Amino acid sequence: MHKKLIYSFIAIALVLALAACAAPATQPTSAPPTLAGAQPTTAAAQPTAAGAATAVPSPAPTVARTAKGGIRKSNSGYKGTLSLWVLGYTPGNAFANPFDNAVAQFMTDNPDIKVEITGYAPDDAGFAKLQTALQSGQGIDLLRLPSDRLPGFVADDLIEPIDDYLTDADKADILPNVLDVTRVKDGKAYAWPLWVVPMGMYLNKDVFAEANVELPPHDWTWDQFVDTAKKLTFKRANGDQVYGWAGFVDPGVINTWGLWMNQDPSVRPITKDGKYGFDTDLAKAGLQRFADLALVHKVTPPDFGSMKDADVKGGFINKSIAMIVDATGPAAQFKAAKVNFEIYPLPTYNGNKLTVGAVGLIAVAKQSDAVKRQAAMDLARYLTSAEVQEDVPPGSNVPTGFYLAPGARKSVKVVDPLDKFIPVLPDMWITPLVVDWAKFTRLFHPEYQNIIYGKEKPGEAMDKIAAEAAGYLGIK
Amino acid sequence: MTSVRTFFKRYGWSYAFILPSLLTFAVFTLIPVLWSFIISFQKYSLARGGTWVNPFYANYLQSFTMLNGIFIDAIRNTIVYTIFTVSANILIGLILASLIQPLSNRLRTFFRAAYYLPAVTSALIIGLTWAYIFNAQWGFATYLTRALGLPPIRWLSDPNIALASITLSAVLTIPATAIVLFSAAMGSIPQEYYEAAELDGANPIQRWWNITVPLLKSTTLYLTVLYTIASFEVFERIYVMVPSGVGNSTQTIVTQIYANGFKEFDFGIASAQAFVLFAMIAVIAIFQFRALRSDVEY
Numbered sequence: 001m002h003k004k005l006i007y008s009f010i011a012i013a014l015v016l017a018l019a020a021c022a023a024p025a026t027q028p029t030s031a032p033p034t035l036a037g038a039q040p041t042t043a044a045a046q047p048t049a050a051g052a053a054t055a056v057p058s059p060a061p062t063v064a065r066t067a068k069g070g071i072r073k074s075n076s077g078y079k080g081t082l083s084l085w086v087l088g089y090t091p092g093n094a095f096a097n098p099f100d101n102a103v104a105q106f107m108t109d110n111p112d113i114k115v116e117i118t119g120y121a122p123d124d125a126g127f128a129k130l131q132t133a134l135q136s137g138q139g140i141d142l143l144r145l146p147s148d149r150l151p152g153f154v155a156d157d158l159i160e161p162i163d164d165y166l167t168d169a170d171k172a173d174i175l176p177n178v179l180d181v182t183r184v185k186d187g188k189a190y191a192w193p194l195w196v197v198p199m200g201m202y203l204n205k206d207v208f209a210e211a212n213v214e215l216p217p218h219d220w221t222w223d224q225f226v227d228t229a230k231k232l233t234f235k236r237a238n239g240d241q242v243y244g245w246a247g248f249v250d251p252g253v254i255n256t257w258g259l260w261m262n263q264d265p266s267v268r269p270i271t272k273d274g275k276y277g278f279d280t281d282l283a284k285a286g287l288q289r290f291a292d293l294a295l296v297h298k299v300t301p302p303d304f305g306s307m308k309d310a311d312v313k314g315g316f317i318n319k320s321i322a323m324i325v326d327a328t329g330p331a332a333q334f335k336a337a338k339v340n341f342e343i344y345p346l347p348t349y350n351g352n353k354l355t356v357g358a359v360g361l362i363a364v365a366k367q368s369d370a371v372k373r374q375a376a377m378d379l380a381r382y383l384t385s386a387e388v389q390e391d392v393p394p395g396s397n398v399p400t401g402f403y404l405a406p407g408a409r410k411s412v413k414v415v416d417p418l419d420k421f422i423p424v425l426p427d428m429w430i431t432p433l434v435v436d437w438a439k440f441t442r443l444f445h446p447e448y449q450n451i452i453y454g455k456e457k458p459g460e461a462m463d464k465i466a467a468e469a470a471g472y473l474g475i476k
Numbered sequence: 477m478t479s480v481r482t483f484f485k486r487y488g489w490s491y492a493f494i495l496p497s498l499l500t501f502a503v504f505t506l507i508p509v510l511w512s513f514i515i516s517f518q519k520y521s522l523a524r525g526g527t528w529v530n531p532f533y534a535n536y537l538q539s540f541t542m543l544n545g546i547f548i549d550a551i552r553n554t555i556v557y558t559i560f561t562v563s564a565n566i567l568i569g570l571i572l573a574s575l576i577q578p579l580s581n582r583l584r585t586f587f588r589a590a591y592y593l594p595a596v597t598s599a600l601i602i603g604l605t606w607a608y609i610f611n612a613q614w615g616f617a618t619y620l621t622r623a624l625g626l627p628p629i630r631w632l633s634d635p636n637i638a639l640a641s642i643t644l645s646a647v648l649t650i651p652a653t654a655i656v657l658f659s660a661a662m663g664s665i666p667q668e669y670y671e672a673a674e675l676d677g678a679n680p681i682q683r684w685w686n687i688t689v690p691l692l693k694s695t696t697l698y699l700t701v702l703y704t705i706a707s708f709e710v711f712e713r714i715y716v717m718v719p720s721g722v723g724n725s726t727q728t729i730v731t732q733i734y735a736n737g738f739k740e741f742d743f744g745i746a747s748a749q750a751f752v753l754f755a756m757i758a759v760i761a762i763f764q765f766r767a768l769r770s771d772v773e774y
Contacts, residue, residue, distance in 0.1 A: 453633070
């Protein structure tokens, strides 16, 4: 009897232990960090449509394809494998399906070329994997990367310039100011621009309806934004708290910067006259105004400043956050999750319109084999063309088609809901391409957080780091 | 020649048997450590190799001065974290081991196994679980504070308490190794000491304090050194719980090494910081050995 009691006790304890180790029955709003679409550097260059809490990824369907020719056909004569590394690619997710489809079409048109895709996560670990592979010559032929990573790779002589491969049609079609972003050394273009990724304000219309708040005008001002956010910060009858606004703050991203840099056109890390612009009175005023969203107006979640990216997006999807600022990619994610949303430009301040962003690129790694280099350039051209949009149109597992952001070519049509970002493009500030940009953001970010937490005033925070920041930005 | 032959005749097979382990150690531990030491005096890139810095200690100096002195904050945070977690782990391990010691063999074995479960659970999973517990909107800790009528606590987003929250999560994760080792060590203490003490009128607390604790000194030393090294190397818990940081309040030595090595690819600085860590652990371990050295035999 005594033995039976002990054995029963042990069995129950083991069952309880196994149950405790099992996955939770209800999915919290945040996905595990490694899948969270944790923003890559500058976020803007990665539309961030990684595994949503509610979307079930499905692989690209196997469809019969026929060769279509045109720029899909590579005339390099290359026979072999091309290795393509894609940011955010996980088989079945919103980044994988468009590329799988596109690559399938390319291989149909080029039966002698096999394209192997390797994904790397849009977070530190992923960029570490990419950089290590690239620097050690580990067989990367092309890579999808955000613009702020380009200067470092070019400085290490790891990327091929593309000028000799640009046709007249390419030069006429690619947006010139976007191509100029890639001229990081010696005036040469070092990557094929893929898409332009500005930040926008996502509004959850269901929360607006629940709070009986009208949608603001598209040319809303900062005061209108704050007023709207306050009205959208309320407690539901069941005790659940709803917050008016949130954004992802991380050393690798600039999602929220547009909301305080619009204080004045001079509020830039590098001003037009080549000076450091984040320690001016105007910059400090902008930062305080931004921090007051949390400190004074209290429209942000308690964890704002340290929230994980997945928690920001998850909160928007499950209606605990009414408005978020984010890049273009979540549009596909939210559409797939059937969120009733609208996309607005960022609010203006004193008439200053601004959004921040970066450019998504496809670069060709340094190649000694000229034939292979030509083939890689042909693939890069195809992957940044209007033809790829034609071959990967919007469908069930590619909600916005191949392009997750407005394309960098005039011929690329921008589909709903990405067309809502078009009006903000003229006012977009692109992160400067300096080699030590990552060091600058690592220096800036803790001070930015301390300002948001109310632990430091913008004046003391920005003055403390000004000299070192200017050094990293290459300002003498 | 004869002595060499004799040497190999006597010890040849011994060295042959340990050669694979020695080679593995040399290739995967010794050589990387030595190479890392060399890199700590260089500006090193995977693409372009290393060039010596001038002056030779430039990487070490830059480690402490760059990014507004973040490495000094990291060292301070690491020391604070270590002091609290090591003290708590030793104390909790000792108390729990003492509580299960009087139980029958079977129950003692069961509890040792049960308490050891956290040790076999991935640190990543433990960190993720605690991140959910401390979520300021819907975490379990928030639910408890709300139930007690307290205002919401920003467990992982208040720079004044984020490190304390992470330390608390470490303290509340049962120190499995400590329990198992203390329990085993207690089993080897002769019962005669306790019987003699009981005859002299000592109560259980007095017997525990005057007999058990002193006789566990060598085990305590071993665990103190082990937990100190582990605490100094804390990384995954912080990386998972506060990936974006909380100001500099949650930066530790290893998070800085990681950031410099694998975000900036500045291997020279990262290696320099790694050797600073090594030197700190070595000095502390020496002090711990001197302080807790046991000359008790039984």
